[in-house]
Amino acid sequence: MRLLTTAFAALLALPAAAQDIDPGNWEAVLAEAQGQTVYWHAWGGSTTTNDFIAWIGDRAAEQGVTLEHVKLSDTADAVSRVVAEKESGADQDGAVDMIWINGANFAAMKDQGLLFGPFAEQLPNWQYVDVDGKTVQTDFTVPVEGYESPWAMAQVVFIHDSATVDAPPKSATAILEWAQANPGRFTFPQPPDFLGTTFLKQMLIDLVPDPAVLQEPVGEDYDEITAPLWAFLDELTPHLWRSGEAYPQTGPRQLQLINDGEVDIAISFSPGEATAAIANFQLPDTARTYVLDKGTLGNASFVAIPYNSGSKAGAMVVANLLLSPEAQLRAQTPDILGYGTVLDMDKLSDEDRAAFEALDLGIATLSPAELGPAQAEPHPSWATRLADDWVAKYGTN
């Protein structure tokens, strides 16, 4: 029956996957991967991530795979590359072998048949993945179906400088009150930047009576559901940094603003970011993180393989490496990366579990208990619509 489903899924992925390697036959994958070069297109804006990827490259080399990190300023660059290749008929050995991806980029590529798969659940290290406790089989409500493999969990936290803010605001209403009392000291990345859009989603979740409505695609009742968000933003915007006439363009840019003393609070999608930033002198050592009273959004980072990659076997080897307890432990180490693991502690060997438990998360990182359960990402259509409407209302005046 399993074989039948796999065969059926492979059939669906035609024609790209027609002569492709079978992910279920790991021996063959390993053999095929020997000598392959994998070009991993991943956001290159964070020096800690870059160093981690270089370390993964060393591990891949031990298995005969050369990993090259192609540093993107925007994941969509890689998506447009694959689109252009499909346009020009370059269906073999495309430039992109693997993409760090999730959310709308994944939904778009899966929808356009630009991805190889399914492969994720056939990877040997999939056995350790926490499929029940973590959202690794849906990505922003879109079923993953093995077309991308998870490698890190992220959850929204807010960073503040405890030297200047003693009681940080822990709800949308509190943020508004705080901004009114401290004009010019709060801002968020400008939508449609993903973190800026995340801020909009996070505030919406905090403001709607029942966030479950956001799991469905945007419908007729959009105006009604989002009315509290726009009322909130109408009041908030005049009290923002630069009175809302300019915004930081990316998330990490906010860290610089805190360090420069321009703002006091920043949103982040990485619970360990503040600790790593303190170690790199990017934040004062008085920086701390917190989550909202009702909790915060969480999602997984994945890697996907384009349909026209010439090194699919090598890419699967790297995806599998990313899921290894060793790599996951390293990723969670705060002064290295501080990303949440996707593994289930109960499925690990005693030794590995002990190593995870022994991790000192760092002064500015919350423990899993303090982070609390992650709120589910809304359907991707919400992000698009919220960002568009924000741009129309506040981004073009």
Added chain:
Amino acid sequence: MLRPLPLLTAALLALPVLAGVIGTLLPALGHAPAIGLDGWSLAPFRDALAWPGLTEAALLSLWTGLAATLGTLALLALILGGWHGTRAFTALERILSPLLAMPHTAAALGIAFLIAPSGWIARALAPILGLSRPPDLLIVQDGLGLSLIAGLIAKELPFLLLMSLAALPQLRPNARLKTARSLGQGRMAGWLKAIFPGVYRQIRLPVLVVLVYGMTNVDVAVILGPNTPSTLSVQVTRWMVDPDLAMRATAAAGAVIQLALVLAAMVFWVALERGAGRVHRFWVWCNHGLPERPLRLAGIVLATIAAGLVLFGLASLAVWSVAGPWRFPDLAPEFLTLRSWMRHGPEMAQVAAITLLIAGLSTLIALALTIGCLEAEHRHGMTPGSRALWLLYLPLLIPQIAFLPGLQSLLLKPSLVSVTAAHLVFVLPYVFLSLGDPWRAWDPRYARVAAGIGAGRARVLWQVRLPMLLAPVLTAAAVGMAVSVGQYLPTLLIGGGRVPTLTTEAVALAAGGDRRAIGVWGLGQAGAAFAPFALALILPALVWRNRKGMRNG
């Protein structure tokens, strides 16, 4: 043998651009099978026009581009007219010339740190004003784009100045100025009346290139320009990289609008040139002078500010690259550390080698083609029609964002070779721009004299013309190298990200805002572009140290 070269070169430049533009037009008209658009429709244009910020973004592009170009030109006239030939000018030239090499991204990041309310200037003033927190002032990314215009002027002034200086010796400015002054003109009035029109004629295309760059650049506008909304090119780039693949069509339509806007601005500029020409002729014949002292003062002060912005910006990158903890309002970091260099240095050295290899190869080919074309003109008396010239400059006058995606599907495999080829498309016009006018302005009587004493054409080229034009040739090569080093979109799109250069790495880091990493990579990028300029300045002086008549170039 050289006869077909100009045509070949023009084709080499024009074909990729035309193919690329067609590749942009098709999706703009609703035809893009890869994203599921098969029919023909104006829907992409309707979508682009429906974007609420479009009018403002388009006007902003137009305004910042025109204002930056006019501002640069005015400042150029003030400095050349007021100070050319003085010691202050030589000093200014020494400071400004190397700044040409400074990549736009690095310059913009440096300037942003200087003028921001938490930047160096504010930090210097903080103790006087008693500030413990930076004031909440909108300076960088202001709605009128003033900081963007200032940044563009600071960055483009060295470019036009160097172009003017390369052209000047042919105009024999000293003799002309003497004549003008003997007719009772002041220094500045005389210079602007007798010499500047000749200079402008030689730098006309560079000026148009500055106009197009000012209107369409993404790297500077993203850092210094407004964002609510941004300039049109920034918005088109955002559409281009939108995760929603259907937005590619909107982006294509936006790129076509951008293209139309650029063409309209150029038509406007040409009309402006005519008007200015008439006013100038009238002014030459009437006996009015200029308020010499205030204008000269304004020229030197503004030029010093422009140079200071870029220089102190560069210095701020250098300090950030070795900074430990560094917060407002401290003027300097708590302590210095080499950690950022240890972390990024080794990788940067590798990337720098690739960058210089691409720059060297593309410049060498460009130089060979350019000299071949110019020599063909000379030998066969071919006068390039204005149409051929416009073809040549096409890659610089058509916004990159409008044709690169099309070019991407044309060049098959991403590799060092295809990236070099793509760079050639941009390097060649700049090399031609730098070298063409000085080359053509060379007095052909030297050739006749040489021929008269029995020298063949090849010998005239190698032993008379090239040595005499050593300074402009080297300047052109340095410009070519700097252009190649600074290319972002072509490297990223054609290289498929597989060919990292200092610029792609620096821009990727700029998104992350880690000023220490930006400092290291920005300095590396500036260094790679700076080295050839240093050579271009030093070599002629060395080679001609015992030839007084060769040294005013």
